[in-house]
Each structure stands twice: as C-alpha cells, then as structure tokens.
Amino acid sequence: MTDVSAETPLDRLTSYGRPTDDFFVRHHWPAEAPAVADWALVLDGEVTRPLRLSLEELQRLPAITVTGVLECAGNGRSLYQPSVQGLSWGKGAVGNARWTGVRVSDLLERAGLKAGARHLHAAGTDEPPAGESPFYRSVELEKALADAIVAWEMNGEPLPPLHGAPARLVVPGWAGEHWMKWLARLSPQAEEREGYFMDQEYRYPVRPGPPGVEIDPAEMRPITDLLVKSIIATSPSAARVGVPIPISGFAFSGAPDISKVEISDDDGSTWTAADLDPRRDPFAWRLWSFLWTPRRPGPIRVTARATDSRGSVQPREAVWNPGGFLHNGWDSIEVVVADSAVR
Numbered sequence: 001m002t003d004v005s006a007e008t009p010l011d012r013l014t015s016y017g018r019p020t021d022d023f024f025v026r027h028h029w030p031a032e033a034p035a036v037a038d039w040a041l042v043l044d045g046e047v048t049r050p051l052r053l054s055l056e057e058l059q060r061l062p063a064i065t066v067t068g069v070l071e072c073a074g075n076g077r078s079l080y081q082p083s084v085q086g087l088s089w090g091k092g093a094v095g096n097a098r099w100t101g102v103r104v105s106d107l108l109e110r111a112g113l114k115a116g117a118r119h120l121h122a123a124g125t126d127e128p129p130a131g132e133s134p135f136y137r138s139v140e141l142e143k144a145l146a147d148a149i150v151a152w153e154m155n156g157e158p159l160p161p162l163h164g165a166p167a168r169l170v171v172p173g174w175a176g177e178h179w180m181k182w183l184a185r186l187s188p189q190a191e192e193r194e195g196y197f198m199d200q201e202y203r204y205p206v207r208p209g210p211p212g213v214e215i216d217p218a219e220m221r222p223i224t225d226l227l228v229k230s231i232i233a234t235s236p237s238a239a240r241v242g243v244p245i246p247i248s249g250f251a252f253s254g255a256p257d258i259s260k261v262e263i264s265d266d267d268g269s270t271w272t273a274a275d276l277d278p279r280r281d282p283f284a285w286r287l288w289s290f291l292w293t294p295r296r297p298g299p300i301r302v303t304a305r306a307t308d309s310r311g312s313v314q315p316r317e318a319v320w321n322p323g324g325f326l327h328n329g330w331d332s333i334e335v336v337v338a339d340s341a342v343r
C-alpha cells in the first residue's frame, strides 16, 4: 500500500450504502495493514482489567451493524476563498457505508472502565516518517460510549487494508480523523490526547471571523462532529423552460438525522422541499431528489441546503478557517436553460 488520498467522483455518490471499491481513501503517510496473526487490540488506561484481544477474540463478542457517513474533515477544502494550504479536496472525500463490529461501550465494560476517564485515546499501527508526529487522536468518552464501534467489516465484507484492516474505529457523526484505521490501542484517560494532530491540526474556530484573517490558536478547538451539509450529486447541465428535470444528492450531519433538504433557483430568496429517500439510519446520509422545472432561460444557478434534526441549517458560506476544515456552504450547480419557444 502506498501513500494515498483519493476521492470519489460525485456522480458515483448516489447509492445508500457505498460500494467499497471507489470509497474515498485518506491517510497521512504510506502504511501497511498489519497481518492478522500478529495483530491484537490492546485496551488499557483507566480500566481495572486491561485486555489484549486477537481478531478472533474480538469477533466472538456481540456484533452490531451501523450505517454511517465517513467524511474527511478536509472535504471541500478547495472551495474556501481565500484558498488554504492542505490537500485540495473537491466534494468527494465522503461516503456512506455499513460498518460491523463491537460497541466500544461493550469493550470498556469488559475492561472495567474507571470513573475518572473522559477521553478515549486511540492509536493505529502506522508509524510516521522520521521526525514527524504520530497520528494520535482522542474522542470524548461520552461520544465513544454512545456511538462508537470497533469495526472489522465494511459493507458486509472484511475491512479492506486501505480502510484499516483488521479493525478500525467507527465514530458515527464525527469527522474522519477520529476513525482510526489499523487500530492497535484504545485507552480511556482523564485528559484529551496531546500531540501535533490534536494541538495544531484538525482545529476549528470557536467563533467565526472574517475570511482570510489568521485566528489565534487559543480561539480554536479540536474538530468533533460533522456539520450539516447537502451535496448535489447528479444534475443535467442543460434544460428547457417548463420541462422538469431531475436533480439528486445526499445530505448528512453530525446530528443523527436530516429533517429537510431544500432547493432554490433564485439564490436563496425562495426554497422548495426536495423528496427525502425513505432509507435512514442515525448518522447515515439521506439521499434526496427534486424534479426542477426551470421558469426562465439563461444560465441558472440551482442551490441545495439541508437542515438537521437539531435544527441546524446549512449556511450560505462555510466558516473560513486556516486548515480549510468542515466546508459546508450551500452547494450549487449551473444549468443552461434554453427558451422553450426556440425551435
């Protein structure tokens, strides 16, 4: 395996459970998946009975399957103005998949979780190049106990090496950097994990400021949950006045559910609700479709925005930040509409 970052073409983000083969890939340096025979998951830290589980032992525990969105926090980075440093993701560093594994809460119950722990530290087997900081992360323990699983299957198949085999952390609703691949160790601790990838990277402004203006590091906090967002996946580039055309996409959030997706063809003056697909799971994406009838000729901008179950509405502009994280401004496409009278 090599150093990879690859996104999925938007017009392939149209199914409820993503096929695994074109699911986006991201990690920080070249990495090898550990051999199953050598691999074990260590649970230590604030527990009374530290555990070391082989894959076989892990798979003997009660398993659940959840469907949930994995999105890189840097997805959409290329859309920020002024532009920012970092991988220039378009809109496709995101996917929705079925993940099968054991609840973190079950594992910690077995290990005897102590009362003072607040953060779940996670580490993978991948090692940074000389001189670089290891990819250490932590997840608030409350979130991990509520929703996280240690997964060994993706879409009903063994987890592929690129996606973290033999097992990875799945944190539905939280950004991709928490979903530790090639998971080696979980440690509940009193304090948040320290290190470059917590203290300097993957941070987001506490409150919005003007675009392009540097932000005092003390005014940034570690990224946690995803922001409400809808993306247009398919649409025709040409249409005719009065002739309906289909537009479709997906919407998701760090909140468990999407309550509506709306479409505007007048830059947000008026909105009409799109049809939501019946398939839904907490922290999964919701597919939507809309039959749009152009009312006037010309290049017309069609815009989508989502609202989640906490009442958060996708904003016109994402909050600019120097890392280019969590882009969730309104998504638009341009359709060239011809006058129906022209023959």
Ligand SMILES: Nc1nc2c(c(=O)[nH]1)N[C@H]1C(S)=C(S)[C@@H](COP(=O)(O)O)O[C@H]1N2
Pocket: 023, 024, 025, 026, 027, 028, 029, 070, 071, 072, 073, 123, 124, 125, 126, 135, 162, 163, 164, 176, 177, 178, 179, 180, 181, 182, 183
């Ligand atoms: N061990 C390890 N896990 C990791 C990373 C990494 O570099 N090392 N990258 C994270 C980031 S930034 C993202 S967005 C997701 C991507 O998961 P995927 O490649 O399965 O899509 O993995 C996360 N887990």
Ligand SMILES: [Mo]
Pocket: 026, 071, 072, 073, 074, 176, 177
């Ligand atoms: Mo990421």
